[in-house]
Amino acid sequence: MIDKRVYDFDTALDGMVDGASIMSAGFGAAGAPQELLEAVLDQGYRDLVIISNNAGEGERGLIKLLKERRIAKVICSFPTSSNSEITKELYSAGLLELEVVPQGTLSERMRSGGAGIGGFYTRTSVDTPLDEGKELREFNGEKFVLESPLTADFALIKAREADRWGNLTYNLSARGFGPTMAMAAKTTVVQVDRFVDLGDIEPEHVITPGIYVNRVMEVKSR
Amino acid sequence: MTKLNRKQIAWRVAQDIPEGAYVNLGIGAPEMVANYLPEDREVIIHSENGLLGMGPTPPIGEENPDLINAGKKPVTLVDGASIFHHTDSFAMIRGGHLDICVLGAFQVSESGDLANWATLDNARPPGVGGAMDLAVGAKEIFIITDHCTRDGQPKLLAQCTYPLTGNGVVTRVYTDYALIEIKDNSFLVREIIDGTSLDELQKITGAKLVVENDCSILNTPDL
Numbered sequence: 088m089i090d091k092r093v094y095d096f097d098t099a100l101d102g103m104v105d106g107a108s109i110m111s112a113g114f115g116a117a118g119a120p121q122e123l124l125e126a127v128l129d130q131g132y133r134d135l136v137i138i139s140n141n142a143g144e145g146e147r148g149l150i151k152l153l154k155e156r157r158i159a160k161v162i163c164s165f166p167t168s169s170n171s172e173i174t175k176e177l178y179s180a181g182l183l184e185l186e187v188v189p190q191g192t193l194s195e196r197m198r199s200g201g202a203g204i205g206g207f208y209t210r211t212s213v214d215t216p217l218d219e220g221k222e223l224r225e226f227n228g229e230k231f232v233l234e235s236p237l238t239a240d241f242a243l244i245k246a247r248e249a250d251r252w253g254n255l256t257y258n259l260s261a262r263g264f265g266p267t268m269a270m271a272a273k274t275t276v277v278q279v280d281r282f283v284d285l286g287d288i289e290p291e292h293v294i295t296p297g298i299y300v301n302r303v304m305e306v307k308s309r
Numbered sequence: 310m311t312k313l314n315r316k317q318i319a320w321r322v323a324q325d326i327p328e329g330a331y332v333n334l335g336i337g338a339p340e341m342v343a344n345y346l347p348e349d350r351e352v353i354i355h356s357e358n359g360l361l362g363m364g365p366t367p368p369i370g371e372e373n374p375d376l377i378n379a380g381k382k383p384v385t386l387v388d389g390a391s392i393f394h395h396t397d398s399f400a401m402i403r404g405g406h407l408d409i410c411v412l413g414a415f416q417v418s419e420s421g422d423l424a425n426w427a428t429l430d431n432a433r434p435p436g437v438g439g440a441m442d443l444a445v446g447a448k449e450i451f452i453i454t455d456h457c458t459r460d461g462q463p464k465l466l467a468q469c470t471y472p473l474t475g476n477g478v479v480t481r482v483y484t485d486y487a488l489i490e491i492k493d494n495s496f497l498v499r500e501i502i503d504g505t506s507l508d509e510l511q512k513i514t515g516a517k518l519v520v521e522n523d524c525s526i527l528n529t530p531d532l
Contacts, residue, residue: 114358114377114381114395115377115381116374116381117358117374117375117376117377117381118375140395144381164436164437164438164439165436165437165438166434166435166436167433167434167436168381169381174434175433175434178434179432179433179434185434185435187434187435187436187437188437189437189438189439189440189441189442190357190395190399190437190438190439190442191398191399191400191402191403191439191441191442191446192441192442194395194396194398194399195396195399195400197396198396209403210403210445210446211403211441211442211444211445211446212441213445213476214473214475214476215441215472215473215474215475215476216427216472216473217437217441258375259373259375259376259386259392260356260358260359260360260375260376260377260392261375262359262392262393262394263358263359263394263395264394264395264396265394266394266396267394267395267396294394
């Protein structure tokens, strides 16, 4: 019987190592897997490479990992948030490596990673500082820049419901990067508000099919 | 007449959003455009984090932390709204499906170059968000900006000095003094506020202004 449900953080994060690359879902705090990230913190992992739209928001999750200096590098579109100074402090002190990627390019790089695409050309960032060092090519008279796929050791995601096959639904704009990150990581771990029985999610309503998901854990978000 | 405030600039932009348009509103002043759309017009608002049919701010106490806009502020959904993930949202953006995107700017050049994500100050970590995707993706880019910086330097220039967000993407600029169209690599003045002459506007602009026929008065209500 396939059963991807797990019941404790040790099992959820099995295989995590120092230096791991982690895709962390969420746009700001919406959809951020705060409890899973805090379990990464509690278990002591360090030198992490985080791939996320923002380098944390507020007081929780990524912000805690940054404050404890567990993160070596962040790949993101927008590192700062209005309610935290820690990213700015670490960056200006030279203690945090940042790779800034346009939001759509970040998302498409992960989709490519998960979809077996070797790279793609986009008009986004052409003639800006973010096209430096990248191949430029013209299609139909317009300039495009070559972008590479992104994959990671882990994706940590927050969703609403999961069944034992790992089929997922999300909640409103907390969907965000979840479905894309689930495809792009070697191990995808999802914290959900609740487990449901197999068959309870209408096939038409499954947002992330369980094939992309390795473990699901019911977590009461604080 | 004194120069326009942000609400009045947003009001003026809103009058130019046509019935049936799919529109993305950038963070900050562009968000205010939604407040001034004429009531008889059906306009569908896109938010980069995966919403079409974004509605107004919810009443206090009815906010849902899982329902936010690109500026991470609580919003609502209108009837007919849809939700999709980020990769689809940016496919929508890059694929040319949005009619108009309204953004802020540090600088705009006469050829329509936009600089709105980074200055030359390296102490702050740069953040680009979705601006570069929106700049190249939407069919039209409208800019809301003050005509000059706080210390009086022009923001409309022959060439941007800050790092670019997009090359040749801006179609119109709405400032506290004027409505300016980018046409044939020039700033074409369409409307100026009452009491300001073209010469006065030229003095606070860093590139040559062009007028076709005559420009009209930029009128807005008191807001």
